[in-house]
Amino acid sequence: MNVIVDKEWLLKNLHQENVRIVDCSFSLANFEKGRQEYDQNHIPGAIHFDLEKDLSGEVSEHGGRHPLPPIKEFINKLEHAGIDESTTVIAYDQGEGAFAARFWWMLMYLGHEKVSVLDGGFSGWKEGNYPVTTEVLVFKQTTFKPNINHEVFASMEDVRVIAGGQDSQTILIDSREERRYLGLEEPIDKKAGRIPGAINKPWFEGLNAGYYKPAEGQKQRFNDINPDKQIIVYCGSGVTAAPNFLALKAAGFEKVKLYLGSFSDWISYQENKIQ
Secondary structure: OOOOEEEHHHHHOOOOOEEEEEEEEOOOOOOOOOHHHHOOOOOOOOEOOOOOOOOHHHHHHHHOOOOOOOOOHHHHHHHHOOOOOOEEEEOOOOOOOOHHHHHHHHHOOOOOOOEEEOOHHHHHHHHHHOOOOOOOOOOOOOOOOOOOOHHEOOOOOHHHHHHHHHHOEEEEOOOOOOHHHOOOOOOOOOOOOOOOEEOOHHHHHHHEEEEEOOOHHHHHOOOOOOOOOOEEOOOOOOOHHHHHHHHHHHOOOOOEEEEEEHHHOOOOOOOOOOO
């Protein structure tokens, strides 16, 4: 299944029994805004998954600012949303891209490949004057059987080997904006800088007004990277690296992993160096 679908495809398949829509609306500036936006209007049949409450776990000393939630808890929420292995899942946010991509990656991690992100998000959907609703549907509970895909997950130890210069066959991509990558400013984390050896590919350069650039455009963004090499993407907390992960997949790159804890996890270990 394509990692990205357009609104025309979703409109055509909106009422298919095996299609489930997930609204990932969220605001890092106002944690309640995402749910409020969902309550005001959403795509018919959509269920809301919140970045903080549903897609992240409790913050501790290590693991970064948006660690994974307990897997059993997340699976239980999927089951209550009527999602199982046979379900085609379409995730969207307000058009930012990162929050829907986070949900998409989490399902990929659980081994669920029938999942895509809605290109343009809810903003694009409304631009097309497509149907919206305030109705919240309740679905019959299912049983979701995970098949953890370790090939999409990178640990801090994996990244440490690269940062130490012991793995020249893996490309480490910092997905943050250039000023944070260069350490010129750091508005969120306690330290500024980057993981040694990382190159910079800002995640938002893969989108244009909420729409992902076509595959050829993504290939051009990453034309300096050997597609045969392993790639690990990271950002500040593992959220905005997800659109880069998705863009790489759309461009045809096969060996891609996400360092979920990202820079906020990296700097929680005093012995880890910063460039």
